[in-house]
Amino acid sequence: xxxxxxxxxxMGPLATADFFQKVIKATPAARDQEHIPIFIYSVxxxxxxxxxxxxxxxxxxxxxxxxxxxxxxxxxxxxxIPCNTAHYWYEKxxxxxxxxxxxxxxxxxxxxxxxxxNEGPIGLLATTGTITAEVYQKRFSVLGYECIxxxxxxxxxxxxxxxxxxxxxxxxxxxxxxxxxxxxxxxQNCHAIVLGCTEIPIVLNSETNHSPRIxxxxxxxxxxxxxxxxxxxLPGKKQRII
Amino acid sequence: xxxxxxxxxxMGPLATADFFQKVIKATPAARDQEHIPIFIYSVxxxxxxxxxxxxxxxxxxxxxxxxxxxxxxxxxxxxxIPCNTAHYWYEKxxxxxxxxxxxxxxxxxxxxxxxxxNEGPIGLLATTGTITAEVYQKRFSVLGYECIxxxxxxxxxxxxxxxxxxxxxxxxxxxxxxxxxxxxxxxQNCHAIVLGCTEIPIVLNSETNHSPRIxxxxxxxxxxxxxxxxxxxLPGKKQRII
Numbered sequence: 001x002x003x004x005x006x007x008x009x010x011m012g013p014l015a016t017a018d019f020f021q022k023v024i025k026a027t028p029a030a031r032d033q034e035h036i037p038i039f040i041y042s043v044x045x046x047x048x049x050x051x052x053x054x055x056x057x058x059x060x061x062x063x064x065x066x067x068x069x070x071x072x073x074x075x076x077x078x079x080x081i082p083c084n085t086a087h088y089w090y091e092k093x094x095x096x097x098x099x100x101x102x103x104x105x106x107x108x109x110x111x112x113x114x115x116x117x118n119e120g121p122i123g124l125l126a127t128t129g130t131i132t133a134e135v136y137q138k139r140f141s142v143l144g145y146e147c148i149x150x151x152x153x154x155x156x157x158x159x160x161x162x163x164x165x166x167x168x169x170x171x172x173x174x175x176x177x178x179x180x181x182x183x184x185x186x187x188q189n190c191h192a193i194v195l196g197c198t199e200i201p202i203v204l205n206s207e208t209n210h211s212p213r214i215x216x217x218x219x220x221x222x223x224x225x226x227x228x229x230x231x232x233x234l235p236g237k238k239q240r241i242i
Numbered sequence: 243x244x245x246x247x248x249x250x251x252x253m254g255p256l257a258t259a260d261f262f263q264k265v266i267k268a269t270p271a272a273r274d275q276e277h278i279p280i281f282i283y284s285v286x287x288x289x290x291x292x293x294x295x296x297x298x299x300x301x302x303x304x305x306x307x308x309x310x311x312x313x314x315x316x317x318x319x320x321x322x323i324p325c326n327t328a329h330y331w332y333e334k335x336x337x338x339x340x341x342x343x344x345x346x347x348x349x350x351x352x353x354x355x356x357x358x359x360n361e362g363p364i365g366l367l368a369t370t371g372t373i374t375a376e377v378y379q380k381r382f383s384v385l386g387y388e389c390i391x392x393x394x395x396x397x398x399x400x401x402x403x404x405x406x407x408x409x410x411x412x413x414x415x416x417x418x419x420x421x422x423x424x425x426x427x428x429x430q431n432c433h434a435i436v437l438g439c440t441e442i443p444i445v446l447n448s449e450t451n452h453s454p455r456i457x458x459x460x461x462x463x464x465x466x467x468x469x470x471x472x473x474x475x476l477p478g479k480k481q482r483i484i
Contacts, residue, residue: 004285012274013266020282021259030410032254032286040262040282041316043246044274070316074283168272 003234005227006076008067009042011049011083012167015198015220016042019082022224027231036231039074041067049085050129061089072099080227082220084126084196088133100230105139107226108194108219112145115192115215120146122217123190125159125181125204126197136196148190154181159197166199175203186213195219245279245476247469248318250309252284253291253325254409257440257462261324264466269473278473281316283309291327292371303331314341322469324440324462326368330375342472347381349468350436350461354387357434357457362388365432367401367423367446368439378438390432396423401439408441417445428455437461 005023009016020040029035046063064086068079079101081087087104094101112122122145124136131137137147150159158181165174178200185193194217195201201218209216247265251258262282271277288305306328310321321343323329329346336343354364364387366378373379379389392401400423407416420442427435436459437443443460451458 010274010277010279013277013280014263017259017263017266020262020284021256024255024259025411031406032252032288032290032409035252035255035286037252037287038255038282038284039312040280040284042262042280042282044277045279046274048274070281074312074316164273167274169267 002077003231004037004039004075004077005231006068006071006074006079007038007040007042008064008071008079008081008086009040009083010044010067011046011081011086012199013042013044014166014202015082016040018202019080019198019220019224022221023227026221026224026228036228037075039071039076041071043067049083049088050127053085053088053129053133058089058092060086061092064089064093068093068097068101078102078227078230080223082198082223084135084198084219085129085133087135088129102223102226102230103139104219104223105136107222108136108196108217109140109143110226111217111222112192115217117192119144121148121188121190122146123148123182123185123188123193124196125150125178125185125193125200127163128155128160130196131155136194148185148188150181150184154184158184162203163197163199166202171203175208178204179208182214182216186211191215192217244319245473246317246319247278247280247473248310248313248316248321249280249282249284250306250313250321250323250328251282251325252286252309253288253323253328254441255284255286256408256444257324258282258284260444261322261440261462261466264463265469268463268466268470278470279317281313281318283313285309291325291330292369295327295330295371295375300331300334302328303334306331306335310335310339310343320344320469320472322465324465326377326438326440326461327371327375329377330371344465344468344472345381346461346465347378349464350378350438350459351381351385352468353459353464354434357459359434361386363390363430363432364388365390365424365427365430365435366438367392367420367427367435367442369405370397370402372438373397378436390427390430392423392426396426400426404445405439405441408444413445416441417450420446424456424458428453433457434459
């Protein structure tokens, strides 16, 4: 299957659906046949990523490897993983793999650059797993961005509780908690805030943002755009027959 | 993979994403791990279904068979096809298959019954392929429903043009055309209108419906609910390990 994108999803499922929709909307296509062939593996039974990181376990890696294997067997030629925390295992996942896996932090950095945001501080709303594992901090520091994260109390009651509310479908409650967390980052002089957990943009986005002081950077949207760029950049794409 | 649902999608891709989201939202789950494992095959290069039906060609069948084969190999135990027109080939598709394929018209009929709508006339907004192939009319007439379809001019300029506008992402234009088509069915005494093309509920739904005279029945939603029922009805589901 030429030019097919594989989505390793299920972490969580609603975030996978959001990412899928963002890829479709970011694709320049006027009819069905011009859209990207996509395979999705959405198996939400993969153990909680944050819990695994905090307890030093690599269990999710086995699940993710099985998912990528299934996607490759179906014909995927590139993998996107719409889960920030899962990127903790990125290096181990790509080891030995002969197709590219897009990195969500690189995709987000590309969005920052395209918006002419070239220096920090950048606020980060993400799971405790993503923050503890320094998924963003490490890659961002190389690029010269300072990464500001919420204080422990806000992280627990604003971010973690907000993400859990999204997963449970309690969206109004989720939005209230996450907006409060974002405001604490603005108070620390962050005007660009990375929504670094795929559940967050479901409730915080340009439609819900009424503050001229905050610019949200949706990592899911960035990964979707990077996926479309990968597809459009394939040599001879238009001539290839699926 | 026990209890996994396979989605044969891509017809079109946005409708597939809409269906995926509806399945997730219809699932009683408070955390990721309680959601249904799902595989999606979204290959939008399958030839246009309506054109194929009108010109007497079976080309889409080959594509769809390949999709179901891929989904089964990934571990799917049941197939849902979020494309009404594709159900023209339903009997040929299920022939020889050893896992169930949910039928979108049966799912819609179940929704009508659950809303205590037990007699016609029922309006139908669908592609010209679905209407010409009598996908709904045949199964509905057995159940005692009369099916009313738009006149030829409304079908072309309201329904077909509206569906094409959804596929091209021109949603406001799509909504205007499809609402006008729905109104011609209300004038023919239809108060329940089946949205029998997966692109239509993207722009016509309970949020956009301000008329107390119209009740929209979203076939995509009905199929999503039937998919969740299939999963929850599996024997010993909770005990099964993926």
